[in-house]
Amino acid sequence: MNIEQILQAAEKILEPWNKETLRPEANRVDIVMQADDLHAATVALHEAHWGYLSAITGMDLGVDSGQMEALYHFCSGPAIVSLRVRVPRENTSIPSIADILPPAIFFERELSETLGFKVAGLDESDRLFIPDDWPPDVYPLRADFSPEQATPVAEKHVEEIPEQGMLTGNTFVIPIGPQHPALKEPGHFQFTVDGEIVTGAKMRLGYAHRGIEKAAESRSWFQNLYLFERVCGICSHTHAMAYCMGVEKLAQVEAPPRAHAIRELVAGLERIHSHLLWLGVAAHEAGFDTLFMYSWRDRETVMNLLEQVTGNRVNYSANVLGGVKCDIGAEQAEKIKEGVDYLETRIRHYLEVVTTDAMFLNRTRGIGSITAAEAERFGLLGPTARASGLMRDVRIEAPYGAYVRYPVSLVTRTNGDLEARCEVRLEELLVSCFAIRAILDNMPDGPLTVRMPRKIPAGETISRVEAPRGELLYFIKSNGGENPARVHVRTPSLCNWVSVLEKAVGRQLADVPMLIAGMDPCFSCNDRLVSVVRPHGSEILSWTQLRKLGIEYYSR
């Protein structure tokens, strides 16, 4: 089936509720519908097994228009169908679809907390993303928001763990995070345990909020590149790549082939670095520190390669709008090949370790198994989904950039347990190694960049790339100005959380860190949303004040 047929199939399913059909891009169809019809339309798409819910983008269309819009993006292969729902700003009620698609709960929380959509049946007693002392009825992504409105409400500050949660009969609550040895990034989980068995799970995100989406609206297209690169410290390249490709699409500029090749090369190296980092963390959570130390030692090789290519170890900054910054010469290509050869032997070794080491298998085999049907229902993405036998990989489903010329093969397993996830991730690295060699052997010649206009023509685009953790989706809207009107980022970790919360219940407490690590969570990615104040502070600090405070604090 080609894209057109897939889209027509969706249009046919959605026929009864369709008010207007828009074609913003070749691979997209927008169906405008009434808020009341949303639930029925989602049921129809879900029952017809048409794609999966990838993201929900909320937009404030401005005070003048008096309307807000929610876009429900469903993806199937390269085709995207967005259900557009417009509601007046005064009455923003929309129905919930979380009963059909569980991951929607996170997207709906985002809509409700940042834009003030009133989602039916959503528990608003606590918050997932924005700080607890954020004032009520102030929504940071609304067009008429001003920072003065965000004065913290002192009495709204709730204790994270109420004292009475400590001991009630045989069960009590084990808090994990925001500061905990198992977490390298801040997040908060409450696991109710009965002895060693977990009977309940709850989570809270938002400890690393930086308000990037809001900040993007006041920066130029070029400045934003550096902002989005900093969404994540591990997969910064894929974020920059997704943003660049989206903006290039809007500007109708095509980056030169050499730039695309270098982008894929850096993405491949980044994947190796990310998955080796993950392997170490997973091994440490299981209490196998030897594997942790060895995999991180070998990760240094790829870090050095990245530094050599881009000049940076963490935020590589390889992309610019319209191409890439760094070129790869013959000498560098040799060094990369050498490094990749070494890494390949090591990755093969680790693949053997995770599949044969009896003690490690004790902690991974048959643990947290997710069937393909469950994975589909949870809306999983990336290696977590592929370990359950779901063929979900943007690089293959909807090849972008250089992936058309240098394709990668799909790695899947069917067990869906932690062992399968280890295997999928490591085998993916072998695939990445092959791709890197193919690129180096057949590097296209030509310029690195093309000229980009300063103002991007009005329009909307969706840019999807495969980050190490799964599909990364950028929704970019331009009003034809120097700044974007709205950039919405949906990171893969957000979609995978459901799997942890659902699978932890009934397991041993000792398996919980492994389950969390099993989906390779990236808290910084989740937490890019909005925050102007410190999570628990009660004052807004400027950069100079903050710096002064830091110096004073440590000179004591």
Added chain:
Amino acid sequence: MNTLASFFTILIYPAGLTLILFGMFYEWIDRKLVARFQNRAGPRWFQPFADAVKLLAKEQIQPGIVNPYLFFALPIVAIAGASTAALYVPLMGFTPPSSFSGDLIVTLYLLSLPTMCVGLAGWNTSSRFSLIGATRALTQLFAYEAPFMLALLGPALVAGSWQIGEINEYAQTRWLILSQPIGFIVALIGLMGKLELPPFDAPEAETEIVAGALTEYSGRGLMMFKIGKSIELVVGLTLVSAFYLGGLSGIGSFLLKSVALLFLMSVMQTLFTRFRIDQTVGLWWRFGAILVLAQIVVIILWKGYMP
């Protein structure tokens, strides 16, 4: 024994200072070996001493809801239990300073004291991490204690004595590791369980329960528990090498055999992934206890039929 000599025995040698220094030295060997096996640089030789000085000098923070007497007494009891056990073992290959018939059983109980104290400490501080850690520590105690005791009973049976000194003398003429290999393996792994070393470190699994039962301890209290553990390490190594590795006849054989044993333990710490607590219990009762019981039965039959 006059008073001065008693003081010397308790404070300087073999209990007290010497024991503590030995404990730290062995702790350093263990840490260094594991680090080298894991491709790390590892600590310098004085690191355990530096840790001790630093922690002992630090304030001990007492949580609001604990029983203060218990909170302060438990580390002392732990260290005292382990040090007292040292009086009955042939430390450094010399005859034990104190000895009576049946001291093997007393020593084994004294060696369990630190773990009991850790369990109580976890219960007393009533932090959730501590509670889970304490439950795990005590669960693990019930798992390894019986097999470990049975493993040390084997040499006692063939030596025909319950006195550690006498068993040591008996063992010097023959290497019991050859005739009772199962007992040796169980004793070695039991010792690792006792010391909560990986892969039996579920009671202090940092990725789940931070520092387990000792989460609320800091400064002096924490250091005393740590010193207690180091002493336990030395005493345990002495016991196992005296019983199974051809006895301890002098300082040379003591150092050689106990360090060899420690080396073996470091290798196992490096190789294995942490057991979940249910897996630990399963391992001990399904394999450890049954195997060692079978060996005891064989020993008894052998002794009965071939006097």
